[in-house]
Amino acid sequence: MTKQIAEIINKHDNFLVVTHVNPDGDAIGSLLGMYAALREMGKTAVPVLGSKFPALFEFLPGKNDVLIGLDSLNFNPSYIISLDVAAENRICPQVDSLRKSATLVNIDHHPTNPGYGDINYIEPYANSTTQLVYEILYKAGHPLSLDVGKCLYTGLITDTGCFKFAGVTSKTFELAAKLLEPGVDNYEITRHLFEEFALSRLVLERLMLERIEILLEGKLVLSHLDLEDFEEIGADLSEGENLVNRLRETRGVEVGGLITKLSDNLCKASLRSKGLIDVSAIASELGGGGHRRAAGIKASMSPQKLRITLLELIGTAISLSQK
Ligand SMILES: [Mn+2]
Structure with a gap:
């Protein structure tokens, strides 16, 4: 080819x-x-x-x-x-x-x-x-x-x-x-x-870390940001791009996920896995895609709905992986 x-x-x-x-x-x-x-x-x-x-x-x-x-x-x-x-x-x-x-x-x-x-x-x-x-x-x-x-x-x-x-x-x-x-x-x-990130990215990271949820006995860490946060901080959406990696860095965590609310009924999520869980399969179920260890989703749903859906899908994947 x-x-x-x-x-x-x-x-x-x-x-x-x-x-x-x-x-x-x-x-x-x-x-x-x-x-x-x-x-x-x-x-x-x-x-x-x-x-x-x-x-x-x-x-x-x-x-x-x-x-x-x-x-x-x-x-x-x-x-x-x-x-x-x-x-x-x-x-x-x-x-x-x-x-x-x-x-x-x-x-x-x-x-x-x-x-x-x-x-x-x-x-x-x-x-x-x-x-x-x-x-x-x-x-x-x-x-x-x-x-x-x-x-x-x-x-x-x-x-x-x-x-x-x-x-x-x-x-x-x-x-x-x-x-x-x-x-x-x-x-x-x-x-x-x-090493040249804007200060706004550091502020975004602080906000993301303040909002973490430790779920599924510490195997999943989720956080969320809203478009309004980016506007308030004066950050570009792209500055949030790899913040999610931070959520996977902890021992015992299999998946980190960052949900970004774009409007009431539209949000995106970035998922990072250490490899046990195939996050591209989870993303595909919601119309997204990517790799086993890094995937993304853009979904027409509220962040609350996306959070619950991800929690269910990732919870199921983790229990299946333990069988
Ligand atoms: Mn690529």
């Missing part, structure tokens, strides 16, 4: 590059890495996000070229390259209108990805989607530049939790070495990703 996609980017032109809403480092790294490479190849390419560019990734090259929505799009893409998007409804919704005239290439590493593209390259064993981008560019014979290296390394660092998470092998470090090769500065990237 890498060969087929490598041929597309070598032989064709006019690419729209997209990723998921609430983008994380792998989403933005894949988006800007693929975009930078296409530009280096002399192609017409436009990176698109469905919402505001997250402040955390402003250090990456190409961010000023990102279109927010398609209103000012001034060319007809032949190909839409979707990166790190587990479910089609998580792409910027306007992209749907282009699907008749463009070929959708779906490149992802989420095992729950149903293969919604015209061409699908889904590799659940990849540490990050940026790894798949690297493999495609390698197959295409495109040499790795400093810009592309920075972006792809950012995705790898994000999705492996700085090489802490399960699934990291000697191959991961081989890839990391290749990505650093053009002169990428590891500390520059990790500092931007983990």
